[in-house]
Amino acid sequence: MITLENITKQYIGSKDEIALNQVSARFDSGLIHGIIGISGAGKSTLIRLLNQLESYDKGNIQIFDYTDLRHLNKESTRMLRKQIGMIFQTDHLLSRKTVLDNILLPISFHRKITSEDKKFAQDLLQEVGLSEYSTRYPEQLSGGQRQRVGIARALINKPSLLLCDEPTSALDVITTGQILQLIKATAKNHSVDVIIVTHDMYVIREICDTVTVMDKGRIVEHGDLDDILFKAKHPQTQAFVKEIGLDLSSVVQQFDPKELLLLKFDESIVKDSIISEMIQTLSVTASIVYANVTPHRIGIMVIHAPKRIDEIKLFLEKHKVVVEDVI
Ligand SMILES: Nc1ncnc2c1ncn2[C@@H]1O[C@H](COP(=O)(O)OP(=O)(O)OP(=O)(O)O)[C@@H](O)[C@H]1O
Ligand SMILES: [Mg+2]
The missing domain is CATH 3.30.70.260 (ACT domain)
Structure with missing residues (x-):
């Protein structure tokens, strides 16, 4: 379970703009959580706090056995990040490395690669449907295939949480559906919790159990997906629900x-x-x-x-x- 209590975050140099304003939320284990909001709502900021790619000014975050993330030492931050896999909108693969080496990259930052690591990376490649592609380079893959490699790479450290920041925004509708199902299967097969950020209600409807709606740095609705589809109160939520014809x-x-x-x-x-x-x-x-x-x-x-x-x-x-x- 992850909890955020009254989190406030303002980026250095931004005058009156508060990226996150008194944000409180709870993300239970064993579920796929969706965070939705229009551009600038604070979605990426929120998930980047969880692995401390960004810090916050006020409040408290509890994740795994860690509390008060702002004061973690280097080693604890490294351990925290190891437990979190991240998937981005664009794949962030290194063009000079093969598919297999890209998947192994998160390990290579910390230690020497073993033959077991290679075997696991190959297993992951098979799982994402690319077992024949290990020696290719990213530019020899389609966008959907690159995103599959990104998913395999996010799993290499056997994380307990997957953070996905707009993982399908650059993909067509059919590939989006396939990648979402892959994320869902991954969550089940690897027992990882998933938080997926999107501006697309279709993504939420397709795989999420809960939804958090953000607007201007605040959480305006947060709960079980079906309840929110039905009882949408905030105009922003109502607009998202209307978008997929489920008003x-x-x-x-x-x-x-x-x-x-x-x-x-x-x-x-x-x-x-x-x-x-x-x-x-x-x-x-x-x-x-x-x-x-x-x-x-x-x-x-x-x-x-x-x-x-x-x-x-x-x-x-x-x-x-x-x-x-x-x-
Ligand atoms: N590194 C940064 N420095 C200064 N301001 C930032 C930085 N990153 C984000 N912001 C500001 O914080 C606010 C929230 O941004 P954030 O990236 O979290 O939004 P988002 O909901 O992820 O938007 P998008 O859907 O466009 O990705 C915005 O007003 C943005 O301009
Ligand atoms: Mg974002």
């Missing part, structure tokens, strides 16, 4: 709220096509008026059921769907 409030307004049910699914239930089973078994009519169900994550759905809503609720609850009223 629930405009849909809900068209119905009597007493005839609406909010359903929360997990992946197993999505595969069971529970809604059609319900309609057949109960012989009821119900229409789906809103859905955010992707094959990769827990989904939410709103159904409009003008009649026998209590029976429908009971049936769904029996089938392990979490049912809530839409307020």
Whole structure:
């Protein structure tokens, strides 16, 4: 778990502008966290504090076993950074080094490369789908392939946290989807927590469990993705949600709220096509008026059921769907 308490950060030389203003947040382990905001909101600054690429003026950060990051000595800072892998918008690969040597680079800063390191780097290359590319140079790769190398490199020190700063901003939509799925698989296979910074709500929707919305150096919303999709209060959040066509409030307004049910699914239930089973078994009519169900994550759905809503609720609850009223 990572916690930030009342973090304030002003860059030297910037007059009135505060990069981070009283920022507090909690990032639980085992999850993929998204940070979204428009340019200049403070997203990169926030994640760069976590591995102390930047320092802060006030407040406290707790990460792994470290507290008060500002006063870590050199050795502790080095140990902290070793536990954090970083993926950037552009790949930051060294053009004169081969793919394999680029992956091994974070180790070579600290010690001699062993044959085990090379074996692990090759395993990582295979994992990111580039086992045949170890002797190539970065300029001989596509942008998506370079980003895959960047992911392998971020994992070479076996980190417990991956910080991704706009990892897909330079990629097309299809490659973006592939890289996001790779990050998600990586999080699971290597048991790493992920914090991913983006200005694209699609990225958040695709793989994140939680979302933190930033605006002008402040966190304006922070919590579970589904809750924020539904209950977006801040205009900036509402604008992001609208961008991906998931603006629930405009849909809900068209119905009597007493005839609406909010359903929360997990992946197993999505595969069971529970809604059609319900309609057949109960012989009821119900229409789906809103859905955010992707094959990769827990989904939410709103159904409009003008009649026998209590029976429908009971049936769904029996089938392990979490049912809530839409307020
Ligand atoms: N090294 C720096 N020196 C001075 N000011 C900086 C520095 N880095 C960032 N800032 C300022 O801090 C604020 C937050 O910047 P930050 O890079 O964290 O935003 P961001 O949300 O990551 O934006 P983007 O989406 O464009 O990457 C901005 O006003 C920016 O001008
Ligand atoms: Mg940034």
